[in-house]
Amino acid sequence: MEVLIASQAGFCFGVTRALELALAAREPPIYTLGPLVHNPLVINQLKERGIHPVSSVEEIREGSLLIRTHGVPPAIIEEAREKNLRVIDATCPLVKKIHGIVRNLREEGYRVAVIGHSRHPEVQGILGYSGEGSIVIEKEEEAAALPFQKKLGIVVQTTELTENFHKIAIRLLERAEECRIFNTICFATQERQRAALELAMIVDLMIIVGGKNSSNTRKLLEISQETGTTTYLVESAEELERGWFSGKKKIGLTGGASTPDEAIHRVKRMVESFGNTGL
Amino acid sequence: MEVLIASQAGFCFGVTRALELALAAREPPIYTLGPLVHNPLVINQLKERGIHPVSSVEEIREGSLLIRTHGVPPAIIEEAREKNLRVIDATCPLVKKIHGIVRNLREEGYRVAVIGHSRHPEVQGILGYSGEGSIVIEKEEEAAALPFQKKLGIVVQTTELTENFHKIAIRLLERAEECRIFNTICFATQERQRAALELAMIVDLMIIVGGKNSSNTRKLLEISQETGTTTYLVESAEELERGWFSGKKKIGLTGGASTPDEAIHRVKRMVESFGNTGL
Numbered sequence: 001m002e003v004l005i006a007s008q009a010g011f012c013f014g015v016t017r018a019l020e021l022a023l024a025a026r027e028p029p030i031y032t033l034g035p036l037v038h039n040p041l042v043i044n045q046l047k048e049r050g051i052h053p054v055s056s057v058e059e060i061r062e063g064s065l066l067i068r069t070h071g072v073p074p075a076i077i078e079e080a081r082e083k084n085l086r087v088i089d090a091t092c093p094l095v096k097k098i099h100g101i102v103r104n105l106r107e108e109g110y111r112v113a114v115i116g117h118s119r120h121p122e123v124q125g126i127l128g129y130s131g132e133g134s135i136v137i138e139k140e141e142e143a144a145a146l147p148f149q150k151k152l153g154i155v156v157q158t159t160e161l162t163e164n165f166h167k168i169a170i171r172l173l174e175r176a177e178e179c180r181i182f183n184t185i186c187f188a189t190q191e192r193q194r195a196a197l198e199l200a201m202i203v204d205l206m207i208i209v210g211g212k213n214s215s216n217t218r219k220l221l222e223i224s225q226e227t228g229t230t231t232y233l234v235e236s237a238e239e240l241e242r243g244w245f246s247g248k249k250k251i252g253l254t255g256g257a258s259t260p261d262e263a264i265h266r267v268k269r270m271v272e273s274f275g276n277t278g279l
Numbered sequence: 280m281e282v283l284i285a286s287q288a289g290f291c292f293g294v295t296r297a298l299e300l301a302l303a304a305r306e307p308p309i310y311t312l313g314p315l316v317h318n319p320l321v322i323n324q325l326k327e328r329g330i331h332p333v334s335s336v337e338e339i340r341e342g343s344l345l346i347r348t349h350g351v352p353p354a355i356i357e358e359a360r361e362k363n364l365r366v367i368d369a370t371c372p373l374v375k376k377i378h379g380i381v382r383n384l385r386e387e388g389y390r391v392a393v394i395g396h397s398r399h400p401e402v403q404g405i406l407g408y409s410g411e412g413s414i415v416i417e418k419e420e421e422a423a424a425l426p427f428q429k430k431l432g433i434v435v436q437t438t439e440l441t442e443n444f445h446k447i448a449i450r451l452l453e454r455a456e457e458c459r460i461f462n463t464i465c466f467a468t469q470e471r472q473r474a475a476l477e478l479a480m481i482v483d484l485m486i487i488v489g490g491k492n493s494s495n496t497r498k499l500l501e502i503s504q505e506t507g508t509t510t511y512l513v514e515s516a517e518e519l520e521r522g523w524f525s526g527k528k529k530i531g532l533t534g535g536a537s538t539p540d541e542a543i544h545r546v547k548r549m550v551e552s553f554g555n556t557g558l
Contacts, residue, residue, distance in 0.1 A: 162453075
């Protein structure tokens with residue numbers, strides 16, 4: 001049995017930077033609004049270092065608030081400052097750039113449309129900068145149903161699928177006199193998706209390693225399944241089942257933006273050990 | 280035999296306006312750079328009224344220069360004014376709007392891309408306003424091969440096919456950080472194309488009436504042929520051949536933006552007369 005890891009897999013620049021900022025902070029307690037990364041293994045390691053996820057600023061009495069890569073609406077930062085919390089901003093630089101873009105668009109009289117998932121924290125953060133009347137568009141049909149606009153300013157959730165972005169953009173071109181479109185899909189994410197697709201097409205089975213509540217990990221699952229190749233999503237090597245690999249010759253592996261290389265390599269070793277027992 | 284005329288066919292608002300301006304001009308000689316409309320029948324009628332096509336301002340000594348619906352680069356208007364010619368501007372208001380859009384885009388530091396045909400007079404006129412370094416994109420492959428741009432300002436030839444516009448726009452979204460896209464496809468043209476498509480799908484034979492050198496007429500031909508329905512393009516009823524209609528029950532008719540209703544109705548009567556002879 002051969003186990004191949006996708007050419008791009010695992011931690012992205014933004015996540016690496018956020019973890020570095022978290023680990024460099026010398027004065028615990030440090031709080032994050034939700035898990036810093038969508039990966040239970042990493043979260044446990046962080047807890048040992050005094051870095052804890054909470055669900056709102058209200059829960060924090062003292063210490064630091066570390067803003068996750070997804071970013072937050074400006075109101076959250078104000079709230080933390082009013083409570084005299086130290087704010088460590090680990091917003092992904094690309095997401096930070098989107099905040100600036102939508103603020104400008106709003107100032108220049110554009111109605112802002114965010115292509116992405118309305119409940120995703122990244123989109124929630126962007127909406128904090130794009131102002132009232134902003135629209136979130138997740139599906140082609142929603143774009144087609146939009147009332148005609150004069151000036152539409154469009155940004156894209158960094159982890160959106162390129163294909164979905166294109167489908168929605170085309171619909172929006174028919175719903176406005178002017179569409180000012182910023183392609184803000186993260187290049188690293190796009191490359192990871194492309195690498196997953198390429199790998200899925202040549203293997204007998206794909207394993208995606210990552211948090212089950214991670215948006216970019218679930219998109220890798222979706223992309224892989226669309227090729228027709230059987231695909232499993234696991235958070236760690238312990239979830240692997242011997243039976244999956246019976247009769248399979250080539251196994252593909254990849255991981256989401258918040259999956260440490262270590263987790264991917266543990267899965268690789270475990271899969272290889274199944275192969276060695278002759279199953 | 281049943282002859283059906285497309286729900287939208289023939290003269291558009293811009294052409295009607297240009298002809299009215301031409302006929303209202305009381306002091307011939309009036310010159311146009313190229314035929315006022317791409318329809319030989321109309322051109323002959325105009326010649327009788329002292330309105331003549333020429334190929335450049337150089338050929339004109341005195342009288343008026345009537346700017347066609349396609350518009351011209353500003354240098355042509357300057358040249359005419361320097362020669363003390365009277366300028367009658369029959370540029371289609373939508374094309375005029377595009378001139379303003381590309382001038383603004385240039386002033387705001389955008390590289391201008393025109394989706395359309397580089398040799399078409401409308402595109403040539405637009406390029407006169409969009410400045411040096413502007414690009415004309417006719418095909419998807421050209422868009423995909425474009426070097427990466429920071430700020431791309433995009434307009435569309437008014438008679439471009441929506442499908443082609445979409446294909447090219449998607450490629451451009453991957454070739455620039457920001458794409459500011461103005462959907463400048465003429466609504467009347469789009470409706471005429473849609474009506475031609477719908478009709479072509481339900482008839483046994485389509486006849487397109489219009490000038491063979493008219494861009495929008497040729498696009499109607501293309502759209503109709505793509506449905507798989509046999510289609511002929513004629514400039515006048517005289518070109519019809521009895522044999523085409525043998526065994527056909529439903530005949531569809533449409534005409535380009537520069538085709539007078541009269542020409543379409545003459546074709547209809549002629550086709551019906553073939554039907555009456557039992558062929």
